[in-house]
Amino acid sequence: MALAETALEHRVSEMAETLIGSEIIRQANEVNEKIRNGQKIYNLTIGDFDPSIFPIPSKLTAAIINAYQSGHTNYPMASGMPDLRKAVSAFIRETQSLEYSSEDILISGGSRPLIYAVFKTLVDAGDKVLFPVPSWNNNHYCHLSGAQAIMVETTAESNFMPVADQLRPYISEARMLALCSPLNPTGTVFSREALSEICQMVIDENHRRAGNDKPLYIMYDQVYSVLCMDGTTHYDPISLFPELREYTVCIDGMSKSFAGTGIRVGWAFGPQYIISRMRSILSHVGAWAPKAEQVAAAAYLSDMEDVRQFLNDFLKAINERLEGFYQGFMQMKRDGFKVDAIVPQAAIYLTVRFDLKGMKTSSGKTLNTTDDVTNFLCDEAGVAIVPFSSFGSKSNDSWYRVSVGVAKTQDIPVILEQIRKALTTLS
Numbered sequence: 336m337a338l339a340e341t342a343l344e345h346r347v348s349e350m351a352e353t354l355i356g357s358e359i360i361r362q363a364n365e366v367n368e369k370i371r372n373g374q375k376i377y378n379l380t381i382g383d384f385d386p387s388i389f390p391i392p393s394k395l396t397a398a399i400i401n402a403y404q405s406g407h408t409n410y411p412m413a414s415g416m417p418d419l420r421k422a423v424s425a426f427i428r429e430t431q432s433l434e435y436s437s438e439d440i441l442i443s444g445g446s447r448p449l450i451y452a453v454f455k456t457l458v459d460a461g462d463k464v465l466f467p468v469p470s471w472n473n474n475h476y477c478h479l480s481g482a483q484a485i486m487v488e489t490t491a492e493s494n495f496m497p498v499a500d501q502l503r504p505y506i507s508e509a510r511m512l513a514l515c516s517p518l519n520p521t522g523t524v525f526s527r528e529a530l531s532e533i534c535q536m537v538i539d540e541n542h543r544r545a546g547n548d549k550p551l552y553i554m555y556d557q558v559y560s561v562l563c564m565d566g567t568t569h570y571d572p573i574s575l576f577p578e579l580r581e582y583t584v585c586i587d588g589m590s591k592s593f594a595g596t597g598i599r600v601g602w603a604f605g606p607q608y609i610i611s612r613m614r615s616i617l618s619h620v621g622a623w624a625p626k627a628e629q630v631a632a633a634a635y636l637s638d639m640e641d642v643r644q645f646l647n648d649f650l651k652a653i654n655e656r657l658e659g660f661y662q663g664f665m666q667m668k669r670d671g672f673k674v675d676a677i678v679p680q681a682a683i684y685l686t687v688r689f690d691l692k693g694m695k696t697s698s699g700k701t702l703n704t705t706d707d708v709t710n711f712l713c714d715e716a717g718v719a720i721v722p723f724s725s726f727g728s729k730s731n732d733s734w735y736r737v738s739v740g741v742a743k744t745q746d747i748p749v750i751l752e753q754i755r756k757a758l759t760t761l762s
Contacts, residue, residue, distance in 0.1 A: 354478055358725035362709075366719040377742075377750050378719045382519060382591070382683060384740040389594040389652070392645045394638060398631035399598075411626035413618040415442020415602070419633035423602050426636050427587075430561055433573055435604045441614050442629060446558050446588045446601035448622035452613035453554045453584050453603070454480040454511075462510035462549075467497035468727030469734075471519040471556075485509065486727055491734070494523035494677055495686065495723075499532035506540050510549055515556040516570070517563065517681030520726050520736035522657070524563065524680050527570050534576045541582060553583040558601070559682040561592045561646055564654050567680045581606050584613075589632060591683070594649065594740075600624045600632045653683055656739035656747065660685050663751035672758045685737040687720070692733065694761040702761075705731055716757035718750055 363380045370376050390396075414420065420437035427433050443449045450472075458464060460481030466473040468486045477484040485505045489495045496518060506512070514533070516525040534553075541550050553572055560569045572579045588601030601624070603613065617623070624632075636642065657679035664676040664687055675688040691708045695701050696715070702708050705722045713719045723734045742750075 350478065350481070355475065357472075357475075359721055362719070362721060362725065366713065369713070374714075374717070376713060376717050376719050377746065377753075379738050379742065379750075380719050380721050382738050382740065383596050384594040384683075386594070388743060389649070389740060391593055391595045391598065392635060392641065394641050395593065395595070395598075395631060395635040398634045399628060402627035402630040402634075405630075407627040407630045409626060411442075411623050411629050413623070414614050415440065415624070416626065416629040416633060419600075419629045419636075420602075422633045422636040423604075425639075426642075427604060429639060431569075431571060431574060433571075433604075439604050439607050439610055441603045441610045441617070442624055443601050443603070443617055444599040444622050444624045445590055445596075446556070446586045446603075448617055448620065449586050449588075449601055449603040449613070450476055450554070450556065451479065452616045452622075453586070454482065455616050456609055456612045457511050457552050457554075457584075458482045459510075463505075463508045464511045464513055465502060465505050465509040466513035467495075467501070469495060469518075469520050469723040469732075469736075470513070470515055470726055473513045474727050482510075488728065491675075491677065491686075491688075493529070494680075495521045495734075496523055496525055496529060497533070498529055499536050502533060503536060506536060506551070507543075509551055511552045511554055512537060513554045513556070514572075517557075517559040519556075519559065519682060520684055520721065520723065521677065521686045522679050522682040522684035523677060523686065524567055525570055527568070527575070530570050530572065531575050534572045534579055537572075537582065538576060538578055550582055553579065554586065555583055556586045558587055559591050560587060562650060562653065562683070563681040564650065564657070564679060569681070584609060593645065598624075598628050598632070600628050653739065654679070655744060656742050657683075657685050659744065659747040660687075660737055660739065660742075660751070663747065667751075667755060667758070672755070674758070683738055683740045685739065687735050687737050688733050689735060690733045691758075691761065692731070697760040705733070708733070709735075712754065712757065715760065716754045718754055 366378050420440045423440050424437050454476045458480050463483045464477050465485045467489045474484050487501050489497050563569050572583045584605035586603050590596045661676050664674050667674040673690040677686040679685050691702050720735045720737050723732045724730045
């Protein structure tokens, strides 16, 4: 039966009918299908880690095994295990000098359920959510919650981080401002000055709304916060403006910071009443992190000496890959190829530009669209990367995300050379 006929026979909600699946997962699946069919492709699409290259901390592995062997296989507490919330509280104090009690913290199965809970807690259907693009999945969370998305296009001049003047025309309409730093997909961060201007704008707006039952909130996704390279500092709204504590919910977790995307331990912290409402929502969804992983995470995060050592080594390995790709792309630029890149600052991503539209392949095909360029790089260079159009940017955008979590250092020169050879075939 055709899909259209099935849709007519099985009516579903308008939200489900119109929901778009993850563009990144779709692209990764397409690449994996090509690999299964025999193509040799370096898949740098998904923001994940190859455990053979980036294993989780050995002490965390041992703690997880011990937790399962000790019988921690029943339901965890709805807010998260008390020892883990205490450990997260200490971790926040250590890494950001912020004081949040265990009652201000909610644990979940990674950061995604927490982002969903923030939307469902703070945003009514029809409310407007303001966010810059490119950004990760805010458009989809708007769809899931019935919110109206106000997407503001950023530029390379500001490293694709938003500035206050870009957001200002829409701030009075918004119920929530969704920000992310370090930013997925760009691997860039807010400067102190840029974030301060945005924060002051939010404060001014909330003063204007005094007495209104709908203040302007900030959702601050900082899941890559500890993955900042040398010379890069992570800033957050609460540290800069303590007044924003009552209007800000932060999202964080272990998935990226400790190469544990499959561990599924995330946390949010913010105003206690908001956190309690988020807990109620997620308790009905059942989006808890597994109890054993929570017990293990509590034990591991309490060992700050090992945490610091792991992060130090982890950052060196990530930076080696980011710098390797960055220097290679910049050499291509110097050699006259239509390639550019932004200096890596944080996370596991490099922002790269392939300005190839209008060029012809050796077979005479003109690269007219972003999809044409993306497919050319995949099929002719054997490298799969994600265009910013998959993160809400314009469909003709020429910027891409390169994810290095699965890249072996010895493969980087090979990948770069394959791209260079493919570019030389264009005219």
